[in-house]
Every structure is written in C-alpha cells, then in structure tokens.
Amino acid sequence: MLEIKNLHVNVEGKKILKGLNLTVNAGEVHSIMGPNGSGKSTLASVLAGRGGYEITDGEVLYKGRDLLELEPEERACEGVFLAFQYPVEIPGVGSIQFLTAALNAVRQHRGLEELDALDALRLFKEKVKALHVSDELLGRSVNEGFSGGEKKKNEIFQMAVLEPTLAILDETDSGLDIDALRVVAEGVNALRSPERGFLVITHYQRLLNYIVPDFVHVLVDGRIVRSGDKKLALHLEEYGYAWAGDRDPAEAAAS
Amino acid sequence: MVPKVEKSKALELYLEQFKRLENGAGGPEWLRPVRQAAMARSSELGFPTVRDEDWKFTNLTPLSKKAFAPAAAETKLSLDDLAGFVFRGQESARLVFVNGRYEPELSDSCAQPGGVLACSLRQSLELQPELVKLHLAKYLDYEHDFFGALNTAFVEDGGFVYVPDRVVVERPIHLIYVSTETPSPAVTHPRNLIIVGEAGEGAVVEEYVSQGGEEYFTNAVTEIVAGPSAVLEHYRVQRESRRAFNVGTVRVQQSRSSNVSCHGVHLGGGLVRNNVHPVLAGEGAECLINGVFLPAGKQHIDNFMRVEHASPHCDSRQFYNGILNDSASGVFSGRIIVHKEAQKTDAKQTNRNLLLTDEAQMDSKPQLEIYADDVKCTHGATIGQLDDDAIFYLRARGVPEDTARTLLLFGFAAENLERMRQAPIRDYVESLVTEWLPHGEVLKKLR
Numbered sequence: 001m002l003e004i005k006n007l008h009v010n011v012e013g014k015k016i017l018k019g020l021n022l023t024v025n026a027g028e029v030h031s032i033m034g035p036n037g038s039g040k041s042t043l044a045s046v047l048a049g050r051g052g053y054e055i056t057d058g059e060v061l062y063k064g065r066d067l068l069e070l071e072p073e074e075r076a077c078e079g080v081f082l083a084f085q086y087p088v089e090i091p092g093v094g095s096i097q098f099l100t101a102a103l104n105a106v107r108q109h110r111g112l113e114e115l116d117a118l119d120a121l122r123l124f125k126e127k128v129k130a131l132h133v134s135d136e137l138l139g140r141s142v143n144e145g146f147s148g149g150e151k152k153k154n155e156i157f158q159m160a161v162l163e164p165t166l167a168i169l170d171e172t173d174s175g176l177d178i179d180a181l182r183v184v185a186e187g188v189n190a191l192r193s194p195e196r197g198f199l200v201i202t203h204y205q206r207l208l209n210y211i212v213p214d215f216v217h218v219l220v221d222g223r224i225v226r227s228g229d230k231k232l233a234l235h236l237e238e239y240g241y242a243w244a245g246d247r248d249p250a251e252a253a254a255s
Numbered sequence: 256m257v258p259k260v261e262k263s264k265a266l267e268l269y270l271e272q273f274k275r276l277e278n279g280a281g282g283p284e285w286l287r288p289v290r291q292a293a294m295a296r297s298s299e300l301g302f303p304t305v306r307d308e309d310w311k312f313t314n315l316t317p318l319s320k321k322a323f324a325p326a327a328a329e330t331k332l333s334l335d336d337l338a339g340f341v342f343r344g345q346e347s348a349r350l351v352f353v354n355g356r357y358e359p360e361l362s363d364s365c366a367q368p369g370g371v372l373a374c375s376l377r378q379s380l381e382l383q384p385e386l387v388k389l390h391l392a393k394y395l396d397y398e399h400d401f402f403g404a405l406n407t408a409f410v411e412d413g414g415f416v417y418v419p420d421r422v423v424v425e426r427p428i429h430l431i432y433v434s435t436e437t438p439s440p441a442v443t444h445p446r447n448l449i450i451v452g453e454a455g456e457g458a459v460v461e462e463y464v465s466q467g468g469e470e471y472f473t474n475a476v477t478e479i480v481a482g483p484s485a486v487l488e489h490y491r492v493q494r495e496s497r498r499a500f501n502v503g504t505v506r507v508q509q510s511r512s513s514n515v516s517c518h519g520v521h522l523g524g525g526l527v528r529n530n531v532h533p534v535l536a537g538e539g540a541e542c543l544i545n546g547v548f549l550p551a552g553k554q555h556i557d558n559f560m561r562v563e564h565a566s567p568h569c570d571s572r573q574f575y576n577g578i579l580n581d582s583a584s585g586v587f588s589g590r591i592i593v594h595k596e597a598q599k600t601d602a603k604q605t606n607r608n609l610l611l612t613d614e615a616q617m618d619s620k621p622q623l624e625i626y627a628d629d630v631k632c633t634h635g636a637t638i639g640q641l642d643d644d645a646i647f648y649l650r651a652r653g654v655p656e657d658t659a660r661t662l663l664l665f666g667f668a669a670e671n672l673e674r675m676r677q678a679p680i681r682d683y684v685e686s687l688v689t690e691w692l693p694h695g696e697v698l699k700k701l702r
Contacts, residue, residue, distance in 0.1 A: 048651050051643070076653035088648040092666030092673070097701045101662060102652035104700075109653070117701075141666070142648075158652060 001026045001197045002047075002067075002166055007058035009039075009046055009222075016042045018222035019058070024166070027194040031208055032201045033233060034219035035241040040201045041085055043219070044170040047199075048082035049075050062166065076102070077109035079165030083155040083172045090142035095154075098142050099124060099161055106162055127160045131187050149180035156187035167191065168199045173207035185210030205237040218244040263302050263319035270298060272325065273408055283380055285388055286410065293397050293407035300401040312586040312618045313528060313557040318500050323442035323472045326354035330435060332466060334361055340431055340464055345679040347426040347457075348373035350414045353433045354468075355443030357412050365428070370419040371457075373428045376446060379415035386417060391448055394478050394508045394534070402502045402528070406444040406476040413446035413475075416459050420452035420482065427458040427488075427677050432475070434468030434499065441468070447477040451485040451513075458488040458677050463503075465496035465523070472500040479505065481513035483537065488516045490680055494687070495523035497552055504530040511537030511566075518675050519546030519558070519575075520684050522691055527556040535562075535569035535597075544573040545674045549691050550583035557586040560604075564597035564630075573604040576671050578664055579615035580693070589634060590622040597627050604634040609641060609667055611693075641667075661694045662701075 002024040009017035016039045024030050034040050046053050047060065049072035060067040067075065090098070096117075103123070104114040115123065121138075128135045133153050143151050152172050159167055172184050188198060188211050200211055208216070208230060216233045218226040218241070226232065226244045236244060273279065279290030302319035303310040330353040334341070341349065348365035350373060351358045357375035365373040372382060379387050397404035414430040432445055449459055463473055473495060481487055495501045501524040507515050517531050527550075533542045548556045562571045577585045587606040608617045621634035641663050649659035668688050675681040689695040 050647050050651075071656070072647060072650040073653050073655050073659075076651055082651050084648065084651075088642070088645050090645050090648070090663065090666055092669035093662050097698075098649065098652070098654075098662065100701050101654045101658060101697075102649070105653040105655060105658075162652065 001063060002199075003061040005059050007046070007060060008056040009042055010054040010056055011042060011052065016222055017046070020219070020222065020224060022217065022224060024197040024199060026197055028215065029192065029198040029200060029211060029213045030215045030217065031213035031233065032199060032217050032219050033203070033205070033236055036203070038219045039222045040219055041170055044082055044085070044168050044201055047168055048072060048080065073105065076162070077106050081159050081162055081164030081167045083152070083159060083167065083169040085170040085172075085174065087143050087151040087155055089144045089146070091144045093142050095138050095140055095142050096121060096124065099158065102158070103161055124161060128157060130190070131157055131160060131183060133157055133183060148175050149177060152176055153180055153183050156184050160187055160191065163191070165195065166197045166199070168201065170201050171203060173202050173204065181207065181210060205233040208233045220244060265319050265321055265323065266298065266301060268322050268324070269405060270294070276409075279408060282410070283384065283388070286391070289392050290408050290410060293392075293404045296397055297401050297404035297408060300404060303401055309559065309588070313526070313555065318472065318526060321440065321472075323440045326437045326441035326443070330354065330358060332358070332361065332433065332435065336466055337361065337431065337433070340462060342427075342429065342679045342683065345426055346429045347424050349429045349431065350375060351431045351433065352412065352445060354435060354437060354441055355412065355432070355445060370417070371422055371424055372415065372417040374415055376413040376415045376448060379448070383415070383417060386450060387415070387448065390450060390478065390480050392478075394480070395476055395504065395506045400504070402474055403476055403504055406446060406474050409444040410446045411444065413448070414461070415447070416449040416457070418451045418455040418457040421454045422452070423455070424457040427460050427680060430459065430461045432461070432463045432473065434465045434471050434473070434495070436467035436469070437471065440470045440472070442472040442474065445473065445475040447475070449477065449479045449487070449489070451481050451487050453482040454484040455482065456486040458490070460490040460492065460680055462492040462494070463501060463523070464494045465499065468499065469496050470498045471496070473503070475501070475503040477505045479507040479515065481507065481509045481515050483510045483512055485510070485513045487514075488518065488677055490518045490675070490677070491520070491529070492684065493519070493521045493523055493527065493529070495527075497523065497554060498525045499523065500526050502528040504532065507533035507542065509533060509535050509537060509540040509542060512539040513537065514541045516543040516545065516674070516676070519548070520687065521546065521548040521556050522687060524556065525554055527554070529556065529558045530561070531559070532561045533563070533571070534565055535571065536565050538566045539568045540566065541570045542572070543674065544571070544575070545671050546575050547668045547671045547688065548575070548577045548585060549668070549688065550585055551580035551691075552583060553581070554583045555585070558588070560587075560589045562591050562602065564591070564593045564600040564602060567596065567598045567600070569597065570601045571603070573606070574671055574674065575606045576667055577608040577617060578611065578667060579608065579617055580611045582612070582614035584616040585618070587619045587636065588622065589620070590624065591632055591634070593625040593627050593630050593632065595626040598629045600627060600630040600632065602630070602632045606636040607667070608638045609664065610638065657694045658697045661692050661697055664692050665689065665698055
C-alpha cells in the first residue's frame with residue numbers, strides 16, 4: 001500500500017531524512033520509534049503533504065501512485081490520514097461545519113453521495129458514542145480551548161469519521177493520560193482491518209501495549225536502523241535508543 | 256498652533272444650505288440655538304485633515320471637495336424593494352427613511368401601551384417632547400467634532416426609540432436608511448436618539464443601504480442613553496454603495512450598572528468613518544464594542560473607538576476584526592481613556608486583521624490614557640494572513656484549499672458574529688458575510 005524508497009528530505013537546507021525505506025502493506029500496523037530529532041514528525045508531515053519540506057531524493061508510492069505529487073487534500077481523499085502531533089485550534093469554525101466539509105469532500109472523491117447536514121450529524125454522533133468521547137466537542141469550534149487529551153481524542157474521532165486507508169499517528173500518545181490513551185488505542189483498534197494500514201509514530205513503548213504493532217522500526221538520524229516485531233519496542237524501552245543507533249546493526253544483530 | 260482654516264467648497268455649500276433653512280429655525284424653539292451653535296462650530300472646525308491626529312489615516316479631500324445637497328422628497332420605493340432588509344415577523348418596529356426622510360408608508364412604528372416608543376424623531380417631538388429636549392444633543396461632543404456639529408446643525412429627522420423603566424422589548428427595533436438614485440449627489444444627516452430607562456431592555460438595529468444610490472454622503476449620529484441597569488444591544492449594519500461616503504457616530508451615555516453592546520458590521524461605502532464613543536459614567540457599567548469590517552476594491556473603512564471610563568468598577572471590551580481584500584484600506588484606532596476616579600477599571604481591546612492581498616493596507620493604533628492607578632487595561636492588534644497551519648490542517652482532512660480559506664475567513668469573522676445575541680440579526684449578518692467572502696457559496700452547504 002505504501003512504499004517509501006530511499007527518501008531524503010531537507011528542512012531549511014538541513015538534512016533530516018537520509019535514505020529512509022519502509023513498506024506498509026494493507027492490514028499491517030507499523031510502529032516507528034525514535035529519539036527526538038530523528039525525523040519521525042518530518043516523515044509524517046511529508047506523507048501528509050505539508051509544505052516546507054524539500055524532497056531531495058527517493059520516492060513514495062501509495063497504492064502504486066506517486067504520493068508526493070498529490071495535494072494534501074487529494075491525499076486525504078485517497079485515504080491518507082494524519083493524526084497531528086499538534087492539532088490546530090481554529091476559532092470560529094464549528095467542528096460540525098469542518099467535519100461535514102471534510103467528509104463530503106472525501107465522499108465525493110470516493111464516488112459516494114454527499115451527506116446532508118442531518119445525516120452527517122447523525123454519523124458524527126454515532127462515532128463519538130462508539131469512541132466513548134463526549135459529544136460536547138461537536139458543539140465547539142475546532143479544537144478551540146481543548147485540553148491536550150481532548151485534541152488527540154478529536155483526531156481519532158476525525159479518523160473514525162473519515163475512515164482512511166492509511167492512518168499515520170504522529171506521537172498521538174505524547175502527554176496523554178491513561179484514559180485518553182485508551183480512547184486513542186480503541187479508536188485505532190476498531191478501525192484495524194485487512195484493507196487498512198497504520199503507521200504509529202511514537203516516542204514511548206507504552207502506546208504499543210494497547211495498539212499491538214506487527215512491525216516496529218527504529219528511526220535514528222533520518223534512517224531506519226533496525227526493524228523487528230513488538231519485542232523490539234520492549235527492548236528499546238529497556239536499553240534506550242542509543243543501543244539501537246550507536247552500534248552497527250550487523251554487529252548488534254550478531255551479539 | 257491653530258491651523259489656517261480654509262473653507263472647503265463643501266463647507267461653503269453647507270453654510271448656504273443652513274441659511275436656506277432659515278438658520279435652523281425649523282423644529283422646536285429650544286433646538287434653534289443648538290443648531291446655530293453647531294453650525295457656527297462646524298464652520299470654525301472645518302473638515303478635518305490628515306494633520307489632525309484623529310484623522311491621520313483618512314484623507315477627506317474627496318468629501319470636502321464634493322458638493323452634496325439634500326435630496327428632493329420623492330420616492331417610489333415599495334416594501335417589496337426592501338424585502339432583503341426586513342426581518343419579517345421578527346421586528347418589534349420598523350422605521351424606514353428614504354434619502355433621509357421618514358416614510359410612514361414603509362414603516363411600522365410602535366407606540367405601545369407600556370410606553371415603548373419607536374417612531375421618527377419628528378414624531379417624538381410631539382409624543383415625548385420633554386424626553387427629547389432632555390437628551391438630544393446633550394452627549395455628542397460637537398464642540399470638537401466637525402461631523403457631529405454638522406449633523407446637529409441639520410438635525411431634521413431620524414429614529415427615536417424609548418424603552419421605559421423595567422420594560423423589556425424582546426424583538427429588535429429596526430431602523431433602515433435607504434439611499435436611492437438622485438439627480439445630484441445627496442447628503443443626509445440622520446439623527447437617532449435611543450433612550451432605555453432603568454432596568455429596561457431592548458435591541459436596535461440601524462441599517463444603511465443603497466437602492467440605486469451611487470455617490471452620496473450619509474452623516475449619521477446616534478445618541479444612546481442607558482439608564483441604571485439598562486441593557487441594550489445596538490447594531491449598525493452598513494451596506495452603502497461602494498461609492499458612498501458614510502460617517503457615523505454612536506455616542507453612548509451609560510448609567511450605573513448598565514450594559515450596552517455596540518455591534519458594527521461594515522461592508523459598504525467607499526469612504527467610511529465609524530466612530531463609537533461610549534462613556535461609562537455610572538459605577539459598574541459594562542460595554543462591548545464588537546464588529547467586523549470587510550472592505551474590498553478601493554474601499555476605505557476607518558474605525559475610531561473612544562471608550563471613556565469615568566466611574567469605578569466599569570468593564571469595557573472591544574473586539575474588532577477586519578478582512579481586507581483587493582486594494583482596500585482600513586484603520587482601527589482604539590482609545591481607552593480612564594479618568595482619575597475610574598478605579599478598578601477593566602478594559603480590554605483586540606483588533607485583528609487579515610490582509611488577503613499585498614495591496615490591501617491596514618493601520619491599527621491602540622491608545623491608552625490612564626489617569627487612575629488601580630486599573631486593568633490590555634490591548635492587542637494583529638495584522639497578517641491566514642494561518643498556514645490551519646489551512647494545512649483543513650486540507651489534510653480533504654477540504655479543498657479554496658474552501659479551507661473560505662472556512663477560515665468565515666471563522667475569523669464568526670468570532671465576532673457569535674457575540675451578537677439577537678439571533679435573527681446574527682443570521683442575517685452571517686449571510687451577508689458569507690456572500691462577501693471569496694467562494695462564500697461553499698459555506699451555504701455547511702450551515
């Protein structure tokens with residue numbers, strides 16, 4: 001579904017991603033772990049199409065197409081979803097208004113009929129209920145005055161509404177209390193299906209107790225230095241990133 | 256230094272017009288000296304120039320060189336022509352003025368048994384002569400205000416609203432000023448007087464629209480008197496022609512514990528000056544100045560706020576948001592004056608502006624004059640573009656870029672619209688703003 005080949009990315013002239021390779025197949029949950037500054041969020045931003053990133057080499061194929069050619073909204077319509085590390089507060093724009101605009105843009109692209117305001121609202125209420133999130137968020141402006149946890153839950157709620165094919169979670173767990181963490185994990189687990197892929201970017205192993213990944217990758221200094229299954233995450237938790245990054249992978253594997 | 260007064264062409268014309276009115280002899284006897292003093296004062300003051308600190312960003316040359324005359328009394332408007340401006344069934348009263356003249360045929364005035372009065376100023380001189388005499392021209396500072404003086408000299412008609420003590424008028428009272436096509440550029444001097452008695456409550460909407468009028472000059476003054484614990488929502492919706500001049504002054508006198516909101520919605524006009532001047536004269540009074548201005552093309556909208564805290568424990572809030580398109584220009588001057596006795600003042604001022612093009616221009620100037628020592632005053636102004644992060648956030652959810660921008664622009668204005676408590680008016684203003692926005696039609700589906 002997603003093939004990242006030798007991806008090199010600069011930000012303001014500085015090399016951040018230095019030849020990243022990753023393949024996510026439908027039905028798989030991949031976790032990317034890494035220390036601060038390793039390029040995790042850059043990867044998420046590049047996949048979602050945020051401006052300000054210079055792709056100097058490599059390619060990204062999504063469902064066989066060149067993902068990097070698409071506008072952010074086209075990517076979203078094609079099923080790419082990014083749960084933001086820092087969801088944006090948008091005063092004055094109602095959550096319902098925003099989500100209806102998003103949902104109908106996506107539905108239109110997918111050849112589905114647009115929902116009218118009432119049906120859209122019904123769907124939103126269903127989804128908040130299923131996620132055990134307060135429907136109070138629907139009556140507010142997008143993320144305005146939300147706590148950190150509320151914002152992250154809102155991201156997961158939006159994901160549930162838009163039903164993406166590839167969901168990227170950018171440190172969605174950072175700073176979350178255990179209740180919010182469960183909501184996030186349940187939201188992801190409810191969407192897990194043979195058709196969907198997940199890229200769960202995190203700094204800590206904790207989230208992976210709830211979202212059990214099929215693969216764990218360690219990103220250090222712009223490259224994936226190590227890949228394994230969920231046990232790798234536990235190992236990292238114990239030994240730290242230095243263990244994965246500092247040693248030559250071949251040597252580390254032999255020891 | 257007294258600048259040399261050079262009588263402009265327009266000013267000479269106004270003096271002539273005043274003479275033709277027999278030097279202000281019309282109306283009640285007591286008004287005559289007021290008018291004469293006002294005319295004399297406006298002649299002395301002359302048109303303000305950009306050398307005047309309060310007019311630094313607004314060049315009035317086009318107005319001072321232009322000849323405007325009162326319009327002849329003839330109209331062929333019907334109520335159907337006004338359909339777009341009337342909130343059917345949602346108004347307590349409607350007063351319609353065409354080219355400055357009250358049109359009873361188009362109006363639905365109100366003289367309720369409870370004593371609520373919504374009628375033309377002329378009628379009020381018969382129905383409530385003492386009240387009018389007590390308040391008219393008592394608050395407006397025409398000694399220092401050229402346009403206020405000019406309006407006072409030419410006081411002829413306008414809206415009169417009286418809400419007696421402890422009476423609550425639930426639905427808004429609507430004043431509509433319509434400019435129609437005239438053979439030559441017309442001037443009007445609408446004068447409104449709004450009086451809300453102790454613990455009375457009401458809402459008044461002043462609307463300025465064009466129905467065929469192109470180049471004309473509206474010089475409006477509204478005096479608002481809020482009694483103790485009175486509550487008033489006042490709206491000025493300005494939809495003049497893009498070639499019109501509109502100078503409007505709202506002067507509010509607030510008694511103890513009164514609560515007045517002055518909302519402004521400025522969409523029209525070629526050259527607009529929007530003066531709002533509340534004086535918090537009684538302890539514990541609160542006022543809200545809230546509005547949006549949306550100039551496009553070559554429009555120039557100058558918002559001049561002057562909030563005077565003259566008593567202790569008063570709160571004032573100012574929120575003005577501007578969106579400027581094309582080569583439009585805008586001004587926000589927010590002056591907060593805290594008098595010595597106004598301890599425990601809590602004053603806040605925010606002016607945020609979005610420039611949609613490189614040609615659009617905005618000047619924002621907060622001014623605090625504080626003579627008391629125990630006060631809380633804050634102000635903030637921003638001038639910028641839409642937030643790229645917010646645009647990206649919306650796009651990353653599938654919303655096309657144009658729609659994302661429109662949504663964000665609407666949201667920017669909506670913060671201010673949400674403070675308008677009268678639902679029918681808020682809905683109406685929302686639809687006006689939606690129509691104004693680039694790609695505004697996309698929002699209709701989302702409401």
